[in-house]
């Protein structure tokens with residue numbers, strides 16, 4: 339398999355998987371995409387079903403990923419999958435088990451990894467892939483990232499103990515939940531440096547950008563990222579859509595639909611890729627919170643990004659985005675993979691006007707008709723009602739993000755817009771967002787055994803001013819001292 343940029347030109351060189359693994363954006367500002375989606379036949383689906391049932395999730399992950407990775411020998415890739423998706427790391431043999439809800443709905447549990455959020459599903463694999471490729475190439479990597487909570491902790495736990503990798507994670511001082519702080523700052527490892535910046539998430543993000551923009555520093559200190567546009571993360575996520583289909587259907591003639599709590603469009607983009615490969619998926623429902631940039635697009639055809647001040651701080655904070663970083667990948671497919679159109683839309687119109695419109699075009703009609711997309715949004719009170727209702731009727735506590743997808747999904751089922759079975763993706767455990775849960779059901783969720791006492795452990799964090807130079811100095815000192 340070879341990869342190219344959504345904004346490139348046909349004469350650009352095609353790259354291999356490990357070549358794009360450690361890169362962020364393509365040099366032209368686009369995102370890397372495989373030149374095609376391998377197609378799965380009914381026989382392959384049956385074979386994958388057998389493999390998942392007999393050998394488990396890791397074996398399925400290998401079967402899917404090897405279609406996209408041809409520059410890591412198969413025995414090595416199989417071994418990396420096995421290490422990433424062990425029942426020991428994810429708590430169950432299925433790794434991503436399902437449970438049934440009424441109305442033909444299901445929950446897909448993606449939050450049983452080390453940090454209790456679905457980002458572990460991809461990040462754990464990424465940690466092993468990074469280590470493998472860095473060893474092979476004799477390189478080091480200093481990952482510098484910014485987080486408002488989930489991504490940073492997931493990245494730290496994935497990179498922990500990996501050879502040749504250090505992590506410097508910027509967090510907005512005093513703006514994460516107590517549990518999120520405990521998870522990250524509780525790590526005591528010389529390769530992990532937590533930094534609390536006097537500022538908000540955007541300030542952290544700006545420091546990361548400033549560091550990446552210093553080409554000489556970036557090169558000298560081998561600075562890298564683990565951002566949401568990394569292709570390997572999407573690829574790893576494709577696997578659980580297939581595992582979910584196997585568990586709920588397993589019959590190549592019987593399709594399933596998904597409702598996905600959406601922020602940066604990474605998770606649901608993986609669903610789109612699975613569907614494009616021929617996995618029997620009917621509808622993909624984009625569920626947003628009050629920050630409804632994407633719901634607006636799927637309703638109207640207008641993609642209008644928001645400014646920082648227009649982006650609301652909600653009770654499903656991991657979906658508080660103003661601009662969906664993976665959306666360009668979907669639009670690339672929507673416009674028939676025409677790189678010139680993508681350049682025009684994202685490189686020009688969006689850059690200068692903050693919006694573009696596909697309203698009335700055949701491409702926009704395709705989003706629903708050909709690619710199966712639907713959308714909806716929810717509010718704080720919907721979220722509270724949903725958590726309360728699922729708890730009262732099913733005795734299951736869902737987190738606020740999962741609640742957004744449950745609400746939009748259930749409305750679609752009840753309205754007859756979507757046929758069951760409908761699988762709701764669970765993206766975090768309730769313990770991460772205890773305050774909102776308490777508001778909904780009157781008490782705080784129980785802390786899972788493996789996180790017991792986490793909030794009383796000593797914390798390791800360096801306070802820093804909102805200043806890229808100071809952060810660079812810290813990186814220099816840490817790296818040079820090793």
Ligand SMILES: *Cc1c(COP(=O)(O)O)cnc(C)c1O
Pocket residue numbers: 455456457488489566599600601602603604605606656657739740765766
């Ligand atoms: C990151 C995240 C999301 C959004 O996922 P995207 O891939 O950005 O669309 C939803 N819920 C939780 C809990 C998250 O951490």
